[in-house]
Amino acid sequence: MSFHEKNILIIGASSGIGLAIAESLQAEGANLFTASRRIPQGIKSHHITWDVTQPITGIFDTLPDTLHGIVYTPGTINLKPFQRFSLDDFRNDFEINVLGAVAAIQANLGRLRKANGASILLFSTVAVQTGMGFHASIATAKGAVEGLTRSLAAELAAAKIRCNALAPSLTDTPLAGMLLSTEEKRDSSNKRHPIGRVGTPQDFTAAAKLLLSDEGSWITGQVIGIDGGMGQLK
Template identity: 75%
Template sequence: MSFHGKNILIIGASSGIGYAIAKKLENEGAALFTASRTPPENLKNQHIVWDVTQPTNGIFDALPDTLHGIVYAPGTISLKPFQRFSLTDFQSDFQINVLGAVAVLQANLSKLRKANGASIVLFSTVAVQTGMGFHTSIAASKGAIEGLTRSLAAEFASAKIRCNALAPSLTDTPLAAGLLANNEKREASAKRHPLGRIGTPEDIASAAKWLLSDAGSWITGQIIGIDGGIGKLK
């Protein structure tokens, strides 16, 4: 599954799932381009400093004319009772999870078209298809990502640009640190999953690499659960 000669842009590669994806692709020979507020460490890449809440303002113009893949990995975990969410909370989650992705894709669509077979990987959550209390804000914004994924897949199919989304359950990343703050919380979270453990960034990265590779070239418009079985099994 070689990525030699392929240019991949990863938004949010400084830690967690985005970083795990970047490392896997680096090992496969991809030319990596990353964008986030903080540059990733120990990674061969060309980095662009960008906050996903800000306009792109041409910052991606310096990238190569052709991109073979884009991964949009930023996310949020805001969990609390519905009545405690403010409208600003919903807007913030939507900006980070959805509008940031829209901005990146619009800024780089011409580069994806030139690949004659590009792949977009977005991120949803198990909480969209499986109702979970206290998840209203994140489920609302990630639900929009699922709609965006299918719509883009349909619109871009003629250009041979594939678009898919991964829908993880709880994964051991810095973003989830508060939910996994001690052994008791970790054990309780693991027991909720039929496979008896929480996810790792590498679990998610392996699926993302597959979708970005030629091995996934007949897959588009899919929302793929990487969730230890919690989304479908009892």
């Protein structure tokens, strides 16, 4: 796959899956543009400091006229019994996972149209299609991400803009730190996955590159589980 002369915006590239995708695309020669609260370490990019819960008027004005891809990776892990969730918990998860993506895509839609073949990559979770206790808030928000993925894929297909999502299970990122904070917790999480381990950020780079590349130009409207078998196997 060649990403030379491709302009890719990665939102949430400062850690975890977003950083792994940025590193992989950088190695393939992409022109990277990043947006997050912190500057990604080891990534050569034009960086925009942005908290996805804040208004974005004008912050993308420094980007080039054409974008070939947008990757939106910010997420949350807020797990507890349903009756302990407040409405603010649901609002916060929705704002970070859904409304931030909506804002970024709307602000850059004109740039994507000019590419004559662009790709949007969003992130869901295995918990949307696989019922899991204590996941009510994040599953609700990520379910909206899946709806957004398919709706945008349908609406933007005529403009040759594709939209897909990856749906991870538990992945060893800073966001999942508390869930993997002891050897006992890590061992238990490994055993829950049919493949025998939790994910790593690097497990997502090959699929991300395919969906962002010209080789993936006939793939749109898909939610692809990268979850160690968690979503489909017993």
